[in-house]
Amino acid sequence: MKKTIILLAFVFSIFLLPQDVYAVDFSITNTEINAYLQENGDVQVQEQHTYRFEGDFNGITRSIIPKEQxxxxxxxxFENGKPLEVELEENVYKVYRSGSDQKILIDLTYTITNGVEVYTDLAQFYWPFFDTSNESTYQNMDIYIHPPQASEEVIALGYDEAYATSVIASDGVVHFAMGEVESGTKGDIRVAYDPNLFPAASLLADKTIRDDILADQAELEQERQNYENRQELLNRISPYIICSLSIYLLLLVTVAWRKKNSRLLEIERSSLSSQFLPNQEMSLPxxxxxxxxxxxxSELISAALMDLVRKGYVKKDGESKFVIVDSNTDFPHESILIEWLFHKIGENGVFTLSDLSAYTKVKGNHSTYSSDFAKWIQAVKEEVKQSHLVEKKKGLRWTIGIVSLLTMLFAIILGVHSLFMWMFFSxxxxxxxxxFAIIYQPKTLRGHRIRQQSKKISLNYDNISEKDWNDWMTDEQMQSFIYAIGTGNKSMQKKFEQLSKSLSLHSTTDHSMQSHDVMMFILIASTLTNQFDKADSTVSASISSGSVTGGGTGVGGGGGGSGAF
Incomplete structure (x- = not known):
């Protein structure tokens, strides 16, 4: 059960939780960038960002990571021509403009010195206006590149998100109509003009770049063609793969279900008539x-202590005092429990509820207490493990796990190729x-038998009569009570109290004494459980986070992005 909860939490963390948590709720509904190339090689940039805020805000941010050189x-x-306060931190510009629940338009202007790279055959503006460090989605982005004067000789190329988005106007202005740009993506733009348009700019290198640009263009086109071919192939084979995996999963579930039912039927045919007490295939704990x-x-400790009393290893002395009679127990976890309660919490083989209360009041004992409890539980779990109640099926589960991993890799490939419907199914x-691979550990016949007996005990305990109760020996009654306490079965505990009270009122003196002892155990179990609950200690962990400023992931180490605060 725990493994299932952990897995579900992991799944929800992937699909439901956002990757970044912002103090300000906002969206960037529209972004328009105009880059005016100057004859001296500088680039004057004008940006207009439309923000929609929900709740209070203090301003916006724009990170600009310049390329080398x-x-x-x-x-x-500016807002409506009015200048706004700007503060620079590393490569992040903070623009102060506070408000609440508003739509605002912010204009940004800046100059990129040496933004145009001049070569012997072409001059290019090759720039990343955003890169993978960008934490905000641009719902609609348009980028315009303006030459110093009209030109017919233009080469335009976009990479990643900017690929195949360029339109060249008759005057040489290039429009990159990029539409929605997701956060964490990049999209470099590259525009080349006649170098004679930049007479005041210095020659960056005495070489040609036209062939390099055309080679990039051809390579991108080939990559696009290969992408479309792969997309078509994946779209064609996905139904068969998804169908095959679905049948495989259905067969696994069907075989597991039929195997379980066959074992339950076998248990039903061979089950004993007694339905009020569990068979002693393992110790009660x-x-x-x-x-x-x-x-x-906490009830489990109370039940285990009372089981030691029932088996004669421990005797009850008065209302809240227990004394060791025999330390040679049947199971290792019983010896651990005796050592823990009677020698660490208690002294010299004597354990009282006041010892427990005094011990747990000391903060320094909490760690040791938890450690000893874990040691005892581990020993009980070891007995369960050695009883072979489940089949590990490691080979089958590893095979299914590998198939699951391959299916997830297939889903990633489908997502990369924009086949989102098949990706979802995958x-x-x-x-x-x-x-299935995590939780599939089918119960053995013994495991099913113990589980079925537990269900029958819970369902039929209300039907037990006073005669049946009176016919039971004290040991059987105690087993029943200990089982009810340890499993947390409230209806069984209530029935047990009713029968004990009835026995006390209508039976002999011996039975009345026996009933008095049982009621005493009920009181002690409740007190012990409460004391154990108080022993829990909590540990808080603090998480510190920091950030490191570095180069962008766009061309030439440049990049940037937008945000708000």
């Missing part, structure tokens, strides 16, 4: 822990197979 100078911000799906509780199948 370039600078960004003269950064200014191990049986109770198994019934609780290996989830320990992800569902991948996690379904992974879940």
């Amino acid at each position: 370039t600078k960004v100078e003269g950064f200014q911000a 191990a049986t109770m822990l198994y019934i609780r799906n290996m989830s320990p509780s 992800i569902i199948l991948a996690f379904a197979l992974l879940l």
Whole structure:
């Protein structure tokens, strides 16, 4: 059960939780960037960003990471022509404009010195206005590149998000209509003109670049063609792969279900008539822990202590005092429990509830207490493990896990090729197979038998009569009570109290004494459980985070992005 919860939490963390948590709720609904190339090689940039805020805000941010051998100078911000306060931190410009629940338009202007690279045959503006460090989605982005004067000789090329988005106007202005640009993506733009348009700019290198640009253009086109071919192939084979995986998963579930049912039928045919007490295939603590799906509780300690009394290893002396009679127990976890309660918490083989209260009041004992409890639980779990109640099926589960991993890789490939419907189905199948691989540990005949007996005990305990109760020996009654306490079965505990009270009112003196002892155990169990709950200690961990400023992932180490604060 715990493994299932952990897996589901992991799945939800991937699909439901955002990757970044912002203090300000905003969206950038429209972005328009105009880059005016100057004859001296500088580039004057004008940006207009439309922000929509929900709640309070203090301003916006614009990070600009310049390429090597370039600078960004003269950064200014305006709203309706009114200048706004700007503060620079590393490569992030903070524009102060506070408000609440508003739509605002912010104009930014700055100059990129040496933004145009001049070569012997062409002059290019090759720039990343954003890169993978960008944490905000641009819902609509348009970038315009303006030459110093009209020109017919233009080469335009976009990379990644900017690929195949360029339109060249008759006057040489290039429009990159990029539409929505997701956060964490990049899209370098590259525009080349006749170098004679930049007479005041210095020659960057005495070489030609036209062939390089055309080679890039051909390579991108070939990559696009290969992408489309792969997309078509994947779209064609996906239905068969998804169908095959679905059938595989269905067969796994069907075989597991039929195997379980066949074992349950075999148990039903060979089950004993007694339905009020569990068969002693394991110790009572191990049986109770198994019934609780290996989830320990405070009641389990109370039940285990009373089981030691029932078996004669410990005797009850008065209302809240227990004394060791015999330390040679049947199971290692019983010896650990005696050592823990009677020698660490208690003294000289004597344990009282006041000892427990005094011990847990000392903060320094909490760590040791938790450690000893974990040691005891581990020993009980070891008995459960050695009883072979489940089949590990490691080979099958590893095979299914590998299939799940391959299915997830296939889903990623489908996502890369924009086949989102098939990607969705693949992800569902991948996690379904992974879940099956994690939780599939079929119970053995013994495991099913103990589980079925537990269900029958819980269902039929209300039907037990006073005659049946009176016919039971004290040991059987105590087993029943200990089982009810250890498994947390409230209806069984209530029935047990009713029968004990009835026995006290209508039976002989011996039975009345026996009933008095049982009621005493009920009181002690409740007190012990409460004391154990108080022993829990919590540990808080603090998480510190920091950031490191570095180069961008765009061309030439440049890049940037937008945000708000």
